[in-house]
Amino acid sequence: MKNLMGGAAAIALMSGAAFAGGHLPIEPGSGDYDWTAYDEFAANTDLSGQSLSITGPWTGDEKAKFDAVVALFAEATGAEAEYSGSDSFEQDIVIAAEAGSAPNLAVFPQPGLAADMAARGQLSPLPEGTSEFVAENFAAGQSWVDLGTYANASGEDELFGMFYRVDLKSLVWYVPEAFEENDYEIPETMEELIALSDQIVEDGGTPWCIGLGSGAATGWPATDWVEDMMLRTQPPEVYDAWVANELSFDSPEVIGAIEAYGQFARNEDYVAGGGETAASTDFRDSPNGLFEVPPACYMHRQASFIPAFFPEGTEVGEDVDFFYFPAFEGQDLGSPVLGAGTLFSITNPSDTANAFIEFLKLPIAHEAWMTQGGFLTAHGGVNADLYADDALRGQAEIIQGATTFRFDGSDLMPGEIGAGAFWTGMVDYTTGASAEEVAAGIQERWDAIK
Amino acid sequence: MDNIAGTKSSLGWAVNIAVVAMVLLWIIPTVGLLVSSFRDRDAISASGWWLAPFATEQSYRARAGAEGVPDGDAFVVTGNIFDEAGATGSLSAFGVRGRAPGEFPVGTVADLGDGETLTMQANGDYEFRTPEEPDGRGQRIYFLAETPPDFTLENYDTVLGAGGMAQAFINTLTVTIPATIIPILVAAFAAYALAWMEFPLRGVLIALVVGLLVVPLQLALVPLLSFHTQTASFLNWLFDPDAIFNETSDLWVGDYEGRSFVGVWLAHTGFGLPLAIYLLRNYMVGLPRDIIENARVDGATEFQIFTKVILPLSFPALASFAIFQFLWTWNDLLVAKVFLPDGDAAMVMTRKIADDLLGSRGGDWGILAGAAFVSIAVPLLVFFTMQRYLVRGLLAGSVK
Numbered sequence: 001m002k003n004l005m006g007g008a009a010a011i012a013l014m015s016g017a018a019f020a021g022g023h024l025p026i027e028p029g030s031g032d033y034d035w036t037a038y039d040e041f042a043a044n045t046d047l048s049g050q051s052l053s054i055t056g057p058w059t060g061d062e063k064a065k066f067d068a069v070v071a072l073f074a075e076a077t078g079a080e081a082e083y084s085g086s087d088s089f090e091q092d093i094v095i096a097a098e099a100g101s102a103p104n105l106a107v108f109p110q111p112g113l114a115a116d117m118a119a120r121g122q123l124s125p126l127p128e129g130t131s132e133f134v135a136e137n138f139a140a141g142q143s144w145v146d147l148g149t150y151a152n153a154s155g156e157d158e159l160f161g162m163f164y165r166v167d168l169k170s171l172v173w174y175v176p177e178a179f180e181e182n183d184y185e186i187p188e189t190m191e192e193l194i195a196l197s198d199q200i201v202e203d204g205g206t207p208w209c210i211g212l213g214s215g216a217a218t219g220w221p222a223t224d225w226v227e228d229m230m231l232r233t234q235p236p237e238v239y240d241a242w243v244a245n246e247l248s249f250d251s252p253e254v255i256g257a258i259e260a261y262g263q264f265a266r267n268e269d270y271v272a273g274g275g276e277t278a279a280s281t282d283f284r285d286s287p288n289g290l291f292e293v294p295p296a297c298y299m300h301r302q303a304s305f306i307p308a309f310f311p312e313g314t315e316v317g318e319d320v321d322f323f324y325f326p327a328f329e330g331q332d333l334g335s336p337v338l339g340a341g342t343l344f345s346i347t348n349p350s351d352t353a354n355a356f357i358e359f360l361k362l363p364i365a366h367e368a369w370m371t372q373g374g375f376l377t378a379h380g381g382v383n384a385d386l387y388a389d390d391a392l393r394g395q396a397e398i399i400q401g402a403t404t405f406r407f408d409g410s411d412l413m414p415g416e417i418g419a420g421a422f423w424t425g426m427v428d429y430t431t432g433a434s435a436e437e438v439a440a441g442i443q444e445r446w447d448a449i450k
Numbered sequence: 451m452d453n454i455a456g457t458k459s460s461l462g463w464a465v466n467i468a469v470v471a472m473v474l475l476w477i478i479p480t481v482g483l484l485v486s487s488f489r490d491r492d493a494i495s496a497s498g499w500w501l502a503p504f505a506t507e508q509s510y511r512a513r514a515g516a517e518g519v520p521d522g523d524a525f526v527v528t529g530n531i532f533d534e535a536g537a538t539g540s541l542s543a544f545g546v547r548g549r550a551p552g553e554f555p556v557g558t559v560a561d562l563g564d565g566e567t568l569t570m571q572a573n574g575d576y577e578f579r580t581p582e583e584p585d586g587r588g589q590r591i592y593f594l595a596e597t598p599p600d601f602t603l604e605n606y607d608t609v610l611g612a613g614g615m616a617q618a619f620i621n622t623l624t625v626t627i628p629a630t631i632i633p634i635l636v637a638a639f640a641a642y643a644l645a646w647m648e649f650p651l652r653g654v655l656i657a658l659v660v661g662l663l664v665v666p667l668q669l670a671l672v673p674l675l676s677f678h679t680q681t682a683s684f685l686n687w688l689f690d691p692d693a694i695f696n697e698t699s700d701l702w703v704g705d706y707e708g709r710s711f712v713g714v715w716l717a718h719t720g721f722g723l724p725l726a727i728y729l730l731r732n733y734m735v736g737l738p739r740d741i742i743e744n745a746r747v748d749g750a751t752e753f754q755i756f757t758k759v760i761l762p763l764s765f766p767a768l769a770s771f772a773i774f775q776f777l778w779t780w781n782d783l784l785v786a787k788v789f790l791p792d793g794d795a796a797m798v799m800t801r802k803i804a805d806d807l808l809g810s811r812g813g814d815w816g817i818l819a820g821a822a823f824v825s826i827a828v829p830l831l832v833f834f835t836m837q838r839y840l841v842r843g844l845l846a847g848s849v850k
Contacts, residue, residue, distance in 0.1 A: 055792050059805045084792035087805050095788055099675030100683075100701055103792060177590060189613045205549065293551050293592055295508040349696070359846040 008205045024075060025068040026368050032383055034363040041076055041362055045355050048078035052352035055093060056107025056342070059085035061308055065372045073359050079352045079424035088216040090419050093347070096328030097122040102347035105356060109342050113415040114161050117347075121153030123160045124349040124355055131159040133361055136247040138163070138378040140405070147344055147407055161343035164360055165369070168304040168395045169408060170225050170325040177289050177319075178298055189329040190232060194263075200298050201269045203217045208270045209297035210278040211286025212427060219423030220264055221283045222261065222430055223410040224338065225301065229290075231259040233328045236404045243409040245450075249443035256349055258401040258426075258435040265430050272296060275430040281312070290320065301325055303340065304395050306373045324398055340411055341378070413443065414449060421445040487819035488601040495817045505596045508533045509541065510550040514568075514578050514588040524565070524579050531591060532574035539595035539712045544570045551592035555833065603607065605820030609807065614794045623828075624711055625786065625798055629718035630772055636719065637726030638768065642756045644727065646742060647733040662724035671788050674717060678789070679708030714789040721785070722775050733767035734760060751787040769839040777829050799825055 022396060029035055052073075058066050063085040068397035074081045086092050090113055096102045097117060100263040108114040117123050134148070148161030162253035172193075179186070182203060187193040197207040213223050230239050234253050241247035242254055261302075267311055272289075288297030291311055300306070308317050327335050346353045359365050363382045369375040373388035376395060387393050425438040454790075486498040497506045512535035543552035546562055555559040559569045565581040570593065576805030578589050578798075583667055609615065643649075644656055679701060686693035686704035693704030737760065745755045779785075783800040790796045803821045808814065 038455045053792060062808070063806070084794075084797075086787065087804055087808075088787070092787055095672055095675065096709075099708065100679040101675060154591050155540075175548075182549065201470050203549070293511050333733045 003397060013302050019346050024071050025074065026438065028072070028075065028373070031371075032151055032386060033367050034381070034383065037098075037362045038072070038076060038364045041359060043075045045358070047124045047352050047355055050079045050114075050350070050352050052081040052105070052159060052350070052356060053080050053103035053348075054081065054083040054105040054356070055089065055096075055103045055155075056083065056085055057089040057109045058107070059087055062305075062374070065369055065374070068372065069365055069368045072364065073356060076359070077286065077352070077355055081352070081356070090415075091216055093117075097347055104350050104353040106345050106347045107342050108161065108345055109340075110411045110415065110419050111150075111343060112411055112418040114148075114343060114345050116151040117345075118150040118152055118158075118160045118417040122347060123150075123152075124346040124353075125152070125158040125160060126162055126346065127354045130162060130357060133312050134159075134162060137380050138359070139380050140378070141380075143405075143407075144341075144378055144384065146413075147341075154321060161219075161345050162357060162360060163341045163343045163378060164299060164366075165340060166341040166378050168398060170228055170336070171302065171304060171322045171395070171400070172325050173287060173290065173300045173302060173306060173320055173322050175295065175319065176321050178290075178295050184298070186323045187326055189326050189386075191329055193326055197270055197299075203392055204242060205295065206270070206272045206289075206297045207299055208264055209286045209300045210265050210271050211281035211283040211288040212279050212430060213282035214284075217419070217423060218279075219425075219427040220410065222278075222426035223300065223422050224303070224408065225261040225265065226254075226257050226426065227406075227409045227427060228301070228325055228336075229260040230340060230409070231261060231404065231406055233257055233331060236336065236406060239316035239409065243412050245298070245413075245446055249446060250439035255435045256429070258429060258439060262429065263429050264437065270352075279427050279430045302413075304376055304392070305374050307391070316389050322391065322394075336404040336406065337384075337398060338406055338408060340408035414446075417442060417446050468474050481813035483819045483822055485804045486815060487605050487823050488603070489816060490498050490600070490602050490604060491814055491816050502601075503599050505539070505587050505627055508537075508539075508597050509594050510537055510594060511548070511551070511590065511592045514576060516584050516588040518580065518584045520583075521579075525583050527578040527580070527584060527588065528574075529576060530574045530578050531593060532572065532595075534541060535593075536593075537595065537597065539597040540573050541570060541574050541593055541595045544568070544576075544591060544593040546590060546592065552594040571843070578719065589830075599788060606824070608817055609803070609820045609824050612802065612807055614797065614806075615799075615802060617685055617794060618797050618799045622780065622798045622800070625790070626776060626779045628711075628715045629722070630776045632715055633719045633722040633726045633775060634768055634772055637723055637730050637771070638764070639756070640723075640727045642733050642760055644731045646755075646760075647752060659727050659731075662726060665724075667721045667785070670720075671784075673714075674720070675788055678710075678713045678716075682708040682710075683705040709789055709791040711725040711790070711796065713784060717785055718775075718779050718782075722778070726771050726775070727772050730764065730767055734764055737763055763795055766839055769836050773833055773836050776832055779827070780829050794799050815846060 012361070026033070028038065054070070056066075063083065066083055070081050070083045073079070079362065089107075090110065093102065093106050093113075094117070097120075102122070113381075131145045131149070138144045140398060144163050145159065146209070148163060149157050149159050150161075152158050154162075178184075182200075182205075184199070185192075186244050187196050200207040210221070211224075212219050214220055219260075228241075229241065233256055234242075238247060238253055242249070247251075247253065262275075264270050265278050266275045271278050278286075283302070287300045287306055287310060288301065290300055291314065307314070310316075310320060316322075324335065324337075327333055331338070344356070344357060363379060366377040366379045366382045367386045370377065370382065370386045370392075371388055375388075376392060384393065384396070387396075410422050412418065413422065421442045425442045428441075429435055429438040462531055482499045489499070489502060493502070494510075512530070512531055514527050514534070515529045515655035517528070520526075531541070533542075535813050541556050543555050543559070545551045546560070546568065547553065554570075556572050556813065559567050561567055563632060565579075566589075567579045568576065568589070568591070570591075572577045574595075576591065580589075602618075611706050627829055633807060644652060644659075649813075678778050683701040683703075683706075685706040686702035690702070690704035691705065693702040695701075698704050741759055741763075742755060751759065781800065786798045786801055790798065807817055
């Protein structure tokens, strides 16, 4: 345990320092990357002396990985490109855009927020031809175009967002060894999952680790739970109606999903300390319980990006693995999958910003992060062998096997709800408020902004 | 008449006890933070900082080696578990299941079923016997060990060694020093005028300043930044022949930028002024009228009175406000995030710590404690150097 955790700081530090030296983490021409398109792009694009600023939600280790991608862009174009991440990105970008000092590009973790800003005229449409490109080259392309298309200030639909990094949310992480030692089986259905949780409690363990803390975005992990539960208790049409608020937030269907989440999070047998502890634990720390001796918990439901926060040296597939967060056998809703993604938008138009969007269409822009791990893409032209591990390839398979794929609902709701009321409401619910009260409060906020 | 100068209060002991209690109350969290900053993450989560000087029992997991030596009809794997786990200490119990890491006491021969046995000694030597040749990864072993107290400088190494930390330190100074001096300069003039110069609407102005004290600065972020960007746009149009007109934002884009060090100085100045004026004015108004009237009679101008009489006498008040303002700007994250450009070139320490160091590792308490101590080192230094001005007799010798 000790040596697993011990090196974490040092390694992350070294990876940060490596870029400061200015040499490329991935040398053009090396490896199985797609260099032809890159060389062509480099030959046709000269932006020497110009600069490009990008802000986004990736900090620390994730920033270091994205810096490698930015470095390739700078190398190809001669532009001075800099990415800076912020823990409170959602707030910072709104202030910057309102005040007219926005960076060239913003990486939104929330389509809802991007749509808000597009409606206020703070985003510029992506270069011509981008929507055709995405529709043709991304897996399920048209759905990604739809998710990036919003009404502009005068109410016309335009493509404002290009999806770059996709996350798969319906995953449960576990330590295979801990399961083996106790003869636990991977549950195939939600009924089995609940039975397994009860079994772990009976054996004197704590089945779940849940952490909702995330700085200014505290509460979002709970919204993912509720969305997953919604997809597992209601047909996808109801989910879509809920996200569009055609179905009221305080309707019984939604309250049922919130309470289905509460059965896990508010159960003191399932989560050490119950809801209070879940709400005050940082989502980045909560998976660490899996690796403690004796295990503080056995399962952790979190999206595909979470291995970035596991202790250093943890090998996905060996030390830790995942299974699909199963559906209720009794509901006959197939196997729904919840996903999400970050999108690039132009917040301050310039030639360099357009060029970067063109750069993101190249497979190399995706492959450069794929090899570093913690990255899934919808881009169809990438070399899948470059995924850092089998786990990521396995996740790609889950997406293929889904009978229903739905985008993270809170990301699609208006920013005020999906990046505000829903988050805080779920913290209130998790710490003891009633589901009806919380749902009614969120609906009230939604009515107020209509 | 108990409290006549020169007589000791009969309740002196109560005062002393109260003072000691308050000091302890204030100092304990700081000591805890200091101790934690020298411990690694595992140690912090295993025991409280007050247990740091003592040996603690921690649980570990490791794997036995995978090389078996044939011995009769079994294979034997031997080695030292502390080497495998990279730990030190004295082993007290061991097990092979995560749920019961201390199932078997040290020295016993544990029967693991399937003819496998494991025995371990206090120094960590183990002997694992298995009827089949071990392959792949070795046997998983959990163990409890008394670990001697272990202090490390690793946290400080991480914080100070992070790429760009030196630059961030300089940037913080670049923000803090002007953001402390400018408001003091402005506020001292204003405070003198409000305290000692006769002019119409003086009372209204004072009331206005007091009113501004309660305006939260968050309210002003967007309008102020917007003002800065428009000013920069105007300067670009005026002085910068290369400026480009951006139609979407209606701004001239060029060398002058809305988010800059000058912008953050002005913002801090604006946010600090109400308190500074209020504090200094109240102090100056309490200075003896005789001194100022004497100076007037002697023919001093208002400016001379201000520089020769008021400023030297107000030094303690200036110093105490300087400490306040310095600490507040040093620790500030919000204003720096909003008014400074993104990127390493203008990244201050608070942002470096919050976004670069802690961004993805929110719960790394050791780093957090180390960063806290690195960042309070300078304010502490400032406080202790300025502190003597605070306690120096306020008007000693000036009035007979």
